[in-house]
Amino acid sequence: MAKVGVFVCHCGENIARNVKVQEVVDFAHEVPGAAVTEHYPYMCSAPGQQLVIDAIREHGLDRVVIAACSPQLHEPTFRAAAAQAGLNPHLVEIANIREHCSWVHRDPIAASAKACQTVAAAVERVKRAKPLDPIEVPVTKRALVIGGGVAGIRAALDIANSGQPVVLVERQPSLGGNMSRLSETFPTLDCSQCILTPLMVQVSRHPLIELMTYSEVEAVSGYVGNFTVRITRKPRYVKIEDCTACGDCAAACPSPVANEFDMGLSTRKAIYIPFPQAVPSTYTLDADRCLNANLQSPTGFRVLGCIRCAEVCKPRAIDFDMQPEVVERRVGAIIVATGYDLQIGQQARECGYGVYPDVMDGLEFERMLSASGPTEGEVRRPSDGKTPADVVFIQCVGSRNPKHGVPYCSRICCMYTAKHALLLRHKVPESRAFVFYMDIRAGGKGYEEFVHRAMEEERVMYIRGRVSQVYEEDGKLKVLGVDTLSGKQVEINADLVVLASAMEPTDHGMIAGTLRIAADEHGFLKEAHPKLRPVETLTAGIFLAGAAQAPKDIPDTVAQASAAAAKGMELLSHDALERDPTTASVNQTACAGCFECLQVCPYGAIERQEVRDRQGNLQRYVAWSNPAMCEGCGLCAVTCRGGFIDVAGYSDEQVFAQLGALGPLPEVLGR
């Protein structure tokens, strides 16, 4: 029989005013198993806690009920006191007779009756409690950063600078991401390449960063502190260690293709370097575009139709026989920084994108402005190469409009449009810039001032309203719209139209499926809590940085990357993790293997395990709940029809016992 100590707190007058403490003590004394019943004016005070500790030691109590305030306040206090007396902290139960009783019920008889029943139910519950020890999870001291844009670069550098090794995986041949495409950055007009490329070089030289470009994360298994990551290294057909990036191969290559780094505004060769400052500084053979692609002799051997690049390569760095390589890395923390794409949707097409060559999106215009871009920074119409005189910028194309695009605001467009208009005026002083906007969102340090600068100093014409139509007439783009401030129709004969189209997560957030983390309906990765846990995911050990989580600008991206890195470092600073032991466990002997628990688990904590007989033959599969991942919500326990899953601390037995003590009022309380 359990020996339960019941300690009733007066909380000064807070409880005692409406609850007759002595009656609660007397009632509790009659509950089977209650060995000691005490009361004290302030149980949470040092003497109050001492009373509990002494009683545990003196009477050999094996369970404790504290009838006092909400467990949200002092459960940790009394658990610590119990531990001090040598009692497992999970054998302490709090009966809330203040917030849920004395403070909300003025009638002393009704309040006392409720307090008595609450305490009795707590005793019944704690009698079925089991001692629980914290779960220890070892930590692999290495981080994985997915995405080599500015977010991934910052996060990787922060972690590596703290002394922890990092694996940085980038899908493209070079680090840099979208930021490396930008000409200048708002609101300071820093050259984007000038601030980013030094960081890229730091990454490549960092002794603790293993850089894998042209590589993709294929699969992730495991759990916090213990992930196993499978990474495919795509063949470059160029040996990085031998390539000197002299460029002879590209000069010799006969196969020109659209250059995706310049958003298709220029061409590159099938063997190429994305941009001169690329890291690693090495050429890559685009196997799909190479003349040798799909060439096969009738006997199945690959034949080479063109070896001009290999012929001119003095260091003999080209290797046509390179194969994809799959590598595995064990990591303790994962930072996801997969970034964004610009969305070309229905509304962009209505504005003439894809129809007229002189309608372009923000990133294309960005490349045109860039000194390293296809026009070396000169603004020219793609159609005829002439310098445009009148340029119309249209904001919120496909954004903030659930009917024709996405409902959210892409956050950066107001600012980059102001920057585009301003840079246009710098580069083509005689030009005129018009901006169609819904409203200006310039919340950021120096942002509002920047927009004003564009409006006032550069006399960019801001027109509040939407564009209804863009069509070509007499070599001009006619932009029809409404100025909603004056209520007048506006018609502009433009030479160039630039669309601020919506940001969307790279590949619509496909990475969420690989990592088994949550994404919202648009594919943006979901944070654990929008305010209190903004860089964590619900899967412990996986953190978010940059536009993969939500649209954001460079300062916010970098700040979030450092935040995610800090969270990762916090995790990696431990040799082992301690987790709350109130987790689910499966009775594997009884498990029927329907795996509905696996389907409802929000954390991917349920795994299939094989049951084999002594000869090693597979008998069946049963569920297993990984205590390192389980958060103890109990969804699986209720889903299991046979009741083969239980949650420590909230076990079926405890709940049933507690419910059993909450029947009709006993006679003695009915007064």
Next chain:
Amino acid sequence: MSDLQTSAVRHAGAAAVPDGWQPQIVALVCNWCTYTGADMAGTTRLEYPATVRMVRFPCTGRMSPLMILRAFEQGADGVLVSGCHPGDCHYVQGNLVARRRFTIFRSLMDFLGIDLRRLHFAWVSAAEGHKWARVVKDVSAAVTAAGPLPRPPAADGWEGPALPAAEGDGPEEISAADAEALRDHLRRTAAELLESGRAGVVIGHRRGSLPGRLVPVMAATAAECRELEWGEGALNNLVTYAATALQRAEKAALVVKACELHALTGLIREGQVARERLLLVGLQCPGVRPEGALAAKCLGCSGAPHPACDLLLTPAGVSEGGSGAAAPAADTDDARDRQIAAIESLPAGERWLYWQRQFARCLRCYACRAVCPLCYCSTCVADKHRPQWVPTTIDARGNGVWNVVRAMHLAGRCTGCDECARVCPADIRLDLINRKLALEVERHFGAAGLEPGEKAALVDFRMEDPEEFIL
């Protein structure tokens, strides 16, 4: 008033309520939102009736409908379940899955005649102290109006009000010559399957010891194939034996009626049998006659073999099937629906009495469980005793809990083969309960969930699931 209503007995709950009586309400609340919201009501010193007793859970997803039942069974006059608003769940989706369970549980309670003034659901966030106080006041008022929980009535007589007869044309009749042709096709096909090694065993029917009744058989030899039979006496749902057959042979052929096929889909989805190890033989069905009359499930059925079967046998011959036809929706005309509607038309108290009479007959023989293709747990929750989920006593409490458990476990899974009702020695209309819940699941959550690979309705959720009953 219909005959049905006039014949109903006075509701036992109308007994005099003592002066100053206060209801006892058990509140099942989640730790993160409602428990904290109730704390806030306390710190704000809001006053509300001292009628609720709180039980803290990590999440509404941890609250089994059986725990609600347990509270009633222990004498609570009302139960309040409360958790985080959709989208606020600490565990992301706990309350969304729970919402589906509660929707169906509440429908079941309503169908069984529990006064819904006793059962309430609410979303109360950690910031909504005022809402918590208001919810408790409203729920207290509703439960007070419902009065003390009535004690189970003495079931005066086993017979309840008569339900309208189930009507329908049933499948096309099969002439004697056609029946013989069909049987020959079956025997020959079975023998070929064994001989060619496409199946190691054929699960079918053979003649039993009672006239006109067929019994299941696992035919593994040519001789046994020659004994296979088919017809109105082929009552058993052979899907129940699929897993056992697969322990004997690597591949098994299974003779199935269209009404049984979806139980198999359920077993495949729940990983109990592998589709690729089964060869489904669908036969033109004349309908089954358990007690001489055509079974209610057959009245609206054409009798044609289901096109998803691998082999389709009709009197005309044998053809290859295997089209991935989707499961038919539950919401089609069914002879049983008039009977369900008749029960629903009764006032709650009389509905309750109807089912109390039905359950009073329950012998707890668990034949319903034994015959159900989807009851495959190694140990049934009814046989567990720590805690005692289901009281073992054969009385209103124990029988009521058992039948609710059974119904909840089949909700969203039961495919209406009606085997449970057929084998029930006490003739409890389990088929009506199952059919009612199948309709409720479909009405609220759509017809999804019968394709292998799809999630069952009650382990799935949508943000926009209906919740008009939640406060």
